[in-house]
Amino acid sequence: MSAATATIAPAAFLSRSSSLLASTAAVRLRSSRRCFRVLPVRASSPSEPPFEVCVKASITVPNRLGDCPFSQRVLLTLEEKRLSYDMKLVDLGNKPEWFLQISPEGKVPVIKLDEKWIADSDIITKSLEEKYPVPSLETPPEKASAGSKIFSTFIGFLKSKDPNDGTEQALLDELTSFNEYLKDNGPFVNGDSISAADLSLGPKLYHMEIALGHYKNWSVPESLAYVRNYMKSIFSMDSFVKTRALPEDVIAGWRPKVIG
Numbered sequence: 001m002s003a004a005t006a007t008i009a010p011a012a013f014l015s016r017s018s019s020l021l022a023s024t025a026a027v028r029l030r031s032s033r034r035c036f037r038v039l040p041v042r043a044s045s046p047s048e049p050p051f052e053v054c055v056k057a058s059i060t061v062p063n064r065l066g067d068c069p070f071s072q073r074v075l076l077t078l079e080e081k082r083l084s085y086d087m088k089l090v091d092l093g094n095k096p097e098w099f100l101q102i103s104p105e106g107k108v109p110v111i112k113l114d115e116k117w118i119a120d121s122d123i124i125t126k127s128l129e130e131k132y133p134v135p136s137l138e139t140p141p142e143k144a145s146a147g148s149k150i151f152s153t154f155i156g157f158l159k160s161k162d163p164n165d166g167t168e169q170a171l172l173d174e175l176t177s178f179n180e181y182l183k184d185n186g187p188f189v190n191g192d193s194i195s196a197a198d199l200s201l202g203p204k205l206y207h208m209e210i211a212l213g214h215y216k217n218w219s220v221p222e223s224l225a226y227v228r229n230y231m232k233s234i235f236s237m238d239s240f241v242k243t244r245a246l247p248e249d250v251i252a253g254w255r256p257k258v259i260g
């Protein structure tokens with residue numbers, strides 16, 4: 001692998017256990033003749049190098065994070081745990097050889113942990129939780145599946161060309177049951193504090209809002225106030241704003257499924 005090299009100029013160094021949000025700094029990343037990227041990074045302990053994490057690149061704007069909800073989930077976890085990282089933006093439409101060597105399935109996200117490249121956001125976030133338990137983002141197992149069918153039902157509705165095939169109702173059913181869950185247990189999946197389940201669900205709901213708004217002129221009904229507030233709270237978190245995709249990338253990313 002001809003790894004990209006990063007020149008980091010952090011504005012401040014803060015310990016990984018700091019409870020303060022560290023300031024961001026510009027990172028200039030030179031990679032051998034492939035591309036040039038300027039990436040945000042959070043400063044951490046000078047003794048701890050930033051994590052290298054491969055994420056999807058934007059397809060609408062050069063050198064920008066793209067529209068992968070699984071990549072955002074990992075970035076959110078790093079942000080919430082105050083861990084610094086360097087993003088390597090991967091053009092999934094033209095995967096470089098170095099990327100295929102570290103991710104044979106050709107999927108992002110991939111992160112380097114203890115000198116090993118690890119794929120899959122489930123595995124990555126679990127590994128980060130084990131290695132960096134503070135602050136804890138653990139969701140109790142009995143709560144972890146709340147809202148977990150929303151993403152697949154959203155995709156079903158998005159792809160549907162028949163308004164009477166029940167796919168919209170299937171999504172509404174899932175959202176209604178999540179609304180009830182939040183009413184009794186919220187405002188987040190694990191009550192008052194953000195946990196891993198929210199960091200997984202948040203990016204998916206963001207995709208749902210943008211894609212269904214654009215392709216179907218659809219939005220979460222006002223009657224589902226707990227879900228709407230949940231989305232508003234998560235989408236306005238600093239970590240979410242910093243790691244979210246551009247709406248135009250989300251729209252472009254789902255187009256093949258809609259046309260399909």
Ligand SMILES: N[C@@H](CCC(=O)N[C@@H](CS)C(=O)NCC(=O)O)C(=O)O
Pocket residue numbers: 056067068069070071092106107108109119120121122
């Ligand atoms: N289960 C995986 C899913 C990862 C995934 O599907 N990533 C997509 C981008 S969002 C990808 O890399 N697709 C490969 C491609 O488009 O060629 C995870 O949770 O990390």
